Amino acid sequence: MHTLTPNIDDCFAVRQAARHISKLYERHLSEAGITPTQFSILSTLGHSPSSTMMELADAMVMDRTTLVRALRPMLRDGFVAGSSTEHSKRRLQLTLTPCGRAKLDEAAAYWRAAQECFERSFGQQQAASLRSELFRITRDVSNA
Template identity: 55%
Template sequence: MNRPISYDECNCFALRQAARHVTQIYERHLGRVGLTAAQFTILAKLARTPNLPILDLADAMVMERTTLLRAMKPLQRDGLVVAESAEHDGRTFLFSLTEQGEAMFDQAAIAWRAAQDEFEQKFGRARAKILRTELFSITD
């Protein structure tokens, strides 16, 4: 006989619930500059590492390639991200920020910092650092 599942024992439920809560904080701040948290993380990755092939970007974001391409469409449409063919292979596209994308990222980074500060003020800066370390260890 199976015993009923208790949500307070479910790692997946706890992580998803916490992720939704934290995402709401970041979405509130980033929404003021017209970005979602997911869009900000894409811009942040491209700001640090321009000319990324989609597969490398998808791996870094831990996203399926098709899901990432859907997320990239509004960023490309709004002129924040550009895809250019790689010199060595015309079928490979390299993604980078445009000048407008760099300006948006700089503006969004201020909103991100406010969200980061709000979360760390509520959760504790030291605890947040430990939490990040533990969470990143899951995907390493």
């Protein structure tokens, strides 16, 4: 018989919180016409100007097919460019285009507003602690 309740389910708690926070960022970033996932991809490419599909998937902790679906409109809209690498025609090298840089700069103001809204309601110190713990999970616990 199933006796697990949601209040002791770590996965449920994390997923519920992620959906709640994502909605906040979606509301703000929709003003720039992008999703939180697209913002994270643009931001990641902004910090690593030339990444392979696999490197970006690893950085985003996404499987390749999910990343391809997220990238498709960004490639179409010219925010990201993809080209085959010298070593392999199957390895796609992704770069942030000037149009993508402009979209990232535009969206950053909306992202900051979402960030400030979350930190106001949750607490700036608590938000920093939460981020630290969540990054620790992806770094230390993800291989468990």
